[in-house]
Amino acid sequence: MIEQKSLIRMEAQLSKLMAQKMGHKSGPFDKRLAKSLRRAPASVKKAAQGFTQARQLTQHPKLRHQVDGPKLQVQFATLVDYLTRIDVADRRRGLILSTLGSVSFGLLVVFAAFMAWLIWRGYL
Template identity: 40%
Template sequence: MGHSITEDIAEIRELLKTREHVSGALADALKKARRRLPRRIYNQAMLLAKAEPLMQHPKLRLTLDEPALRKSAGEVSGYLKSVDLADRRKGRALTILGSMAFSVLAVVVLMVAVMRWRGLI
């Protein structure tokens, strides 16, 4: 990585916008995407979000652990790049179809139970 942590954070913000459809400051975007991110990735990204304001201050910037932040940025961007949007859409569609099928099945079972209880079957 030949670029700065600030550029890594900007890249992560852009990946969050394209892959997770959340925008804004890094901390705000992460809060919106929290349930779609694995806990480890979320925690690594929150480390970056907490470090972001300190990056602007010359003396406070020296207190940051740059190798750890670079590692966190690499993990988060690697995960976000690996997200398959088509697979996520298929999964969401299958979840909806599965819940609809379960609902129809439950209604049919209840109808049969009521008909049997009333002696119609």
């Protein structure tokens, strides 16, 4: 069994990490967590699902006793570990490079098509 205060503290820490690393600051906790873990491995998603189920169980006084404290601690540690390993600058750099690569490839294809058209029409 786990106390509701410690679960609230865990939730606050996860919310803080999600706001810092992913930029998800508003909305229900469950939706922000799901949105933050879209690209996460299956083990992290499974830990998040267990954590949200424990959150729901602790809101009911009689069902609170069904929550496994050590298992919840492991799930929480998995989530915190995943969120702290995220490098925001690297993700931003990767997004920018991916966009630039796509645009440059498109321009290269257009240029090649234009050159083929010039050769086909006899201008070159």
